[in-house]
Amino acid sequence: MLAFYTTLAQVSAAAPPDLPSTANVVFVGFLFVMIVLALLATITSAIGAVFIRQAAREAAKAAVAAQKAAESARSVPAPLAGTFSPAVDPGSGTSGESAGADDSTILAVVAAAVHTVIGDRPHRVVSVRSTGPGWAQEGRRQIFSSHRVR
Amino acid sequence: MIDLLHRLYGNTGFGFLDWRMLVMWAVVAVLLYLAVYKKFEPLLLVPIAFGAILANLPTEGIVNKPASIVRSPETGEVVYVAAESGRVVHLNAVEKMMPLTVGDLDATTLQSLLDGDTVDGFGTGSLLYVLRREVPVAPKKLFELKINEHSFHLTDVLIWAHASGRVVDSSVEKGDRVVQGQPIGELHSERTGGLFHYIQMGILLELFPPLIFLGVGALTDFGPLIANPRVLLLGAAAQFGVFGTFIGAQMLGFSTEASSAIGIIGGADGPTSIFLANALAPELLAPIAVAAYSYMALVPVIQPPIMRGLTSMKERKIRMNRLRPVSRLEKLVFGVIVTITCILLVPPASPLIGMLMFGNFLRECKVTERLNKAAQNELINIITIFLGTSVGITMTGDRFLRTETLGILVLGVLAFGIATASGVLMAKFMNLFCKNKINPLIGSAGVSAVPMAARVSQVEGQKADPGNFLLMHAMGTNVAGVIGTALVAGFFLTMFGGAH
Numbered sequence: 001m002l003a004f005y006t007t008l009a010q011v012s013a014a015a016p017p018d019l020p021s022t023a024n025v026v027f028v029g030f031l032f033v034m035i036v037l038a039l040l041a042t043i044t045s046a047i048g049a050v051f052i053r054q055a056a057r058e059a060a061k062a063a064v065a066a067q068k069a070a071e072s073a074r075s076v077p078a079p080l081a082g083t084f085s086p087a088v089d090p091g092s093g094t095s096g097e098s099a100g101a102d103d104s105t106i107l108a109v110v111a112a113a114v115h116t117v118i119g120d121r122p123h124r125v126v127s128v129r130s131t132g133p134g135w136a137q138e139g140r141r142q143i144f145s146s147h148r149v150r
Numbered sequence: 151m152i153d154l155l156h157r158l159y160g161n162t163g164f165g166f167l168d169w170r171m172l173v174m175w176a177v178v179a180v181l182l183y184l185a186v187y188k189k190f191e192p193l194l195l196v197p198i199a200f201g202a203i204l205a206n207l208p209t210e211g212i213v214n215k216p217a218s219i220v221r222s223p224e225t226g227e228v229v230y231v232a233a234e235s236g237r238v239v240h241l242n243a244v245e246k247m248m249p250l251t252v253g254d255l256d257a258t259t260l261q262s263l264l265d266g267d268t269v270d271g272f273g274t275g276s277l278l279y280v281l282r283r284e285v286p287v288a289p290k291k292l293f294e295l296k297i298n299e300h301s302f303h304l305t306d307v308l309i310w311a312h313a314s315g316r317v318v319d320s321s322v323e324k325g326d327r328v329v330q331g332q333p334i335g336e337l338h339s340e341r342t343g344g345l346f347h348y349i350q351m352g353i354l355l356e357l358f359p360p361l362i363f364l365g366v367g368a369l370t371d372f373g374p375l376i377a378n379p380r381v382l383l384l385g386a387a388a389q390f391g392v393f394g395t396f397i398g399a400q401m402l403g404f405s406t407e408a409s410s411a412i413g414i415i416g417g418a419d420g421p422t423s424i425f426l427a428n429a430l431a432p433e434l435l436a437p438i439a440v441a442a443y444s445y446m447a448l449v450p451v452i453q454p455p456i457m458r459g460l461t462s463m464k465e466r467k468i469r470m471n472r473l474r475p476v477s478r479l480e481k482l483v484f485g486v487i488v489t490i491t492c493i494l495l496v497p498p499a500s501p502l503i504g505m506l507m508f509g510n511f512l513r514e515c516k517v518t519e520r521l522n523k524a525a526q527n528e529l530i531n532i533i534t535i536f537l538g539t540s541v542g543i544t545m546t547g548d549r550f551l552r553t554e555t556l557g558i559l560v561l562g563v564l565a566f567g568i569a570t571a572s573g574v575l576m577a578k579f580m581n582l583f584c585k586n587k588i589n590p591l592i593g594s595a596g597v598s599a600v601p602m603a604a605r606v607s608q609v610e611g612q613k614a615d616p617g618n619f620l621l622m623h624a625m626g627t628n629v630a631g632v633i634g635t636a637l638v639a640g641f642f643l644t645m646f647g648g649a650h
Contacts, residue, residue: 029645030393033637038383047487051479
């Protein structure tokens with residue numbers, strides 16, 4: 001790097017606008033930018049490799065945890081299944097078969113939401129129940145609470 | 151009554167209008183048309199154009215400098231002192247570029263100026279000193295001009311009053327040697343200077359470009375670049391546009407410093423162009439800034455033909471691998487490493503790189519949301535208004551309507567073309583060795599017109615294959631271009647910015 005800077009200094013000292021000097025500046029300058037950005041690319045790749053490896057380790061750990069959770073879920077007593085009542089609006093006219101098809105999706109969404117809130121702490125969803133058509137009410141509550149009465 | 155009307159007319163601005171102003175009005179009209187109706191970079195072109203309107207009207211209280219100390223612009227010997235204590239100076243309302251040397255004036259005008267008379271276009275008593283440079287000049291330039299008992303070389307430097315007022319101190323005499331920056335006199339006036347004199351300080355003191363970079367950093371996601379660091383090479387390759395134009399400017403006879411400032415237009419980065427032009431060629435700031443921003447606005451017009459010309463349909467259809475998600479910690483580490491590496495290698499680039507990465511750190515650390523939002527919105531918007539209008543206000547007719555400007559505009563478009571081609575060709579070259587192919591269309595985004603160049607890559611890619619999404623890959627190249635251009639600016643400052 002010292003030699004490189006010496007070259008830079010030489011070009012700098014002799015900078016009259018004649019063609020060989022111009023070519024020198026262009027060559028050294030372009031090479032300099034290429035080398036610096038190539039260096040950054042190498043460093044970034046190296047750091048990226050560390051993070052990718054770490055992410056892979058975490059993914060493997062999560063897979064093991066998920067497997068364990070699935071095994072323990074299988075050992076949950078039968079009545080638990082009965083506690084799930086699909087969060088589908090009864091008035092929507094969803095037939096039993098299609099409601100059954102949606103159940104697993106809803107369960108997955110609820111489990112994901114719970115995971116987002118709770119994070120990596122160990123947890124298990126044991127019951128998913130509809131709390132009734134309260135969405136409109138919740139929406140109204142949010143609208144009202146967003147305005148401050150003076 | 152006629153007399154009153156005559157006096158009233160004399161106090162209007164009509165008497166100060168000249169043909170250059172009218173031509174500049176037409177230039178402003180074109181800029182406003184591009185910005186307002188074509189929506190080409192309106193956030194910048196509108197302030198620039200409006201600043202240019204103000205620059206080409208006989209304004210008062212807009213650009214006037216406050217009366218203050220007069221400093222020697224060069225090292226040399228004082229050969230004439232006109233600034234006697236008590237001398238009244240009255241400059242024209244319209245700012246004008248004053249001649250630099252004795253050779254730029256005719257003998258009659260110089261005689262009147264030395265006598266302190268009112269000269270059309272120069273005001274009254276505006277010439278204060280004449281200085282003989284110490285640097286050796288070619289013998290053919292040593293022609294002498296004799297006025298009364300005084301003898302001047304054509305290369306002698308004219309030192310003008312910068313403001314209206316009264317000379318209250320003149321500390322040098324004929325024959326004294328002065329060094330560059332030495333106080334040689336003082337002007338006093340009750341007036342304090344115009345609005346844009348103070349706003350322009352943001353450019354002269356090099357505050358605005360780094361602050362814009364702070365906002366750009368806060369707005370930029372480096373994730374695509376971190377996920378695919380190879381694109382840094384595309385950003386580097388596109389900088390060949392800068393160096394190619396540097397050669398072109400040298401061929402056209404521009405000085406090395408001016409060539410560097412013109413070349414950086416190829417980096418397609420407005421703040422960097424302003425930063426470098428202000429440091430190396432302040433007299434060319436207006437045309438360089440206008441060329442940089444205008445061509446950035448014209449990226450969707452300039453780039454596609456070059457991209458299509460250099461690639462086959464098969465290459466344009468290349469689908470790139472999906473980018474991996476990048477964690478917050480990785481982005482923070484990247485920011486710190488880029489800051490340290492770039493500043494250690496190119497210290498003059500620190501204001502730009504430092505603020506860019508600082509803005510990005512505010513964004514990615516997720517604990518400074520208020521600062522991040524301020525940098526992304528209020529700060530960058532306010533600075534953009536000031537920067538745009540300050541650039542526009544330098545576009546006076548006598549500065550802008552010169553053959554040099556035409557040369558800069560031609561070189562600017564050449565710079566964009568070479569930069570685009572270099573990026574595309576580099577991607578093709580990398581495809582010779584890489585297993586994961588790169589769509590060469592993202593190479594053009596190595597010019598750092600964020601995010602327009604990336605959008606052009608996406609549009610061109612979808613023309614070839616409507617199901618191909620290149621945007622995020624091109625954004626990686628785009629931000630690599632921003633870092634690359636800042637490095638090139640630092641390189642030029644290291645080389646030619648000795649007195650910076």
